[in-house]
Every structure is written in C-alpha cells, then in structure tokens.
Amino acid sequence: MNQIFQFLISHGALILFLVGFIEQIGLPFPGAPFLLAAGALAASGKFDLLSAVCWASAGCVVADAIWFFLGHRGKSRVFRMFPHLQAVQVKLERATLAKTVLHGTRMLTVAKFIPLGQVVPMHAGALEVGRLRFLIVDAFTSVIYAAVYAALGFAFHNQLEQVVAVLQKLGTVSLVLIGVGVAAYVVHWFVKHHRKKEARPLPKTGQAERKICFS
Numbered sequence: 001m002n003q004i005f006q007f008l009i010s011h012g013a014l015i016l017f018l019v020g021f022i023e024q025i026g027l028p029f030p031g032a033p034f035l036l037a038a039g040a041l042a043a044s045g046k047f048d049l050l051s052a053v054c055w056a057s058a059g060c061v062v063a064d065a066i067w068f069f070l071g072h073r074g075k076s077r078v079f080r081m082f083p084h085l086q087a088v089q090v091k092l093e094r095a096t097l098a099k100t101v102l103h104g105t106r107m108l109t110v111a112k113f114i115p116l117g118q119v120v121p122m123h124a125g126a127l128e129v130g131r132l133r134f135l136i137v138d139a140f141t142s143v144i145y146a147a148v149y150a151a152l153g154f155a156f157h158n159q160l161e162q163v164v165a166v167l168q169k170l171g172t173v174s175l176v177l178i179g180v181g182v183a184a185y186v187v188h189w190f191v192k193h194h195r196k197k198e199a200r201p202l203p204k205t206g207q208a209e210r211k212i213c214f215s
Helices: 002-025 032-043 049-073 075-081 085-094 097-112 119-126 131-155 157-199 205-214
Strands: none
Touching (some): 002 032, 002 049, 002 131, 032 049, 032 131, 049 075, 049 119, 049 131, 075 119, 097 119, 097 131, 119 131
C-alpha cells in the first residue's frame, strides 16, 4: 500500500482517472485498493476526498461510454450473442420512464462491483437507450462506486491492510461465481440452439417430386 500512497500523492487525479477507466473497460486491474488508499489519505488530510471520487467516476463514465457506443454500433451481434435481450427490450418499451431509469440504475450500480460488468453498458447501447439518459445514470452509479470504496478507506484507514485483504477474497469468490454463471449460460445457449436445429421441419421433398412429375 505504501507504493500506492506515493503514486496518489504525486499523481493523484490522473492515477484515479486511469484506475476507473482501466477497471471498467474490462482489463484485469483492481481499482479498489487505489480508491481505498485515496480515502485513507483523505482521512489524514493529504488528499481531497471529493476530488478522488470525481476523478475515478470520470474514468468509469468514459469507459462505459465506449462500451455503450460499441453496443449501439454492433447491436445485431449483441442480440445474437445475448438472445434474452429481445424480451428485455419488450419489457423496457412497456415500462414507464421511472421504472426504466430505476432498472438501469440498479443494473449499472451492480455492474461496477463485479467482473465482466462492462456487458451492462454494452447491452444498454444495443437496446438503444437514450445517450443523455445513459450518461446521467452512469455518472450517478459511478459516483456511488467510487464513493463506497473511498468512504471505506476514509473510515477504516487504520485497518486498511485488513480491508484490502477482505476485498481481495470477495473479488476472488465473485470471479469464480461469474465464471460458473458464464459457463452455465454458454451450455444453456448451446443446448437451446441445438434443439432448435433438431426441431426445424424437413423440406417436403415428396410434394416437390409430385409437382415435377405432373409438369
């Protein structure tokens, strides 16, 4: 943690922006220790807590905006890869604006804390969610994400090493659960796709042959 402290004291704003961006873009880089360290430094008066939250949130929003744009441009591929989105799209069209905003806020908040969470902004782009609405909701959820870790670092700055160890264990468990979930989804998709192929009716060759004979 001492090296992280030195990095933040020297280049705090840039480091936190890059931390938020790199983690949310999908690279295997833990951003929580840097936010915890920023909170601990804020507790000792060596760093501004609001600045830490804002810079980390800005990095998250930029990364999520990229995934949103990619999902919007390649929505046909996204729908082929995630066929359940068609049902989600129907539900969003029937729901009120308040319900869609609450649903998006809930999904984007959870996505910030789990591996592979970048699929959520990609899904939002494929579902053609309004850009301004997405950016506002994503900025709000990014602030929540950064504030949670920074507040933990601020509150438990004397026990920072223990907090980081607990978060690393939780991160490993969540990664395993996500891996199991992805594997189950792939198996489910393969079985469903295979059944659809088997259920397709064969062409009626007999009728075609009779037409040829009569002609």
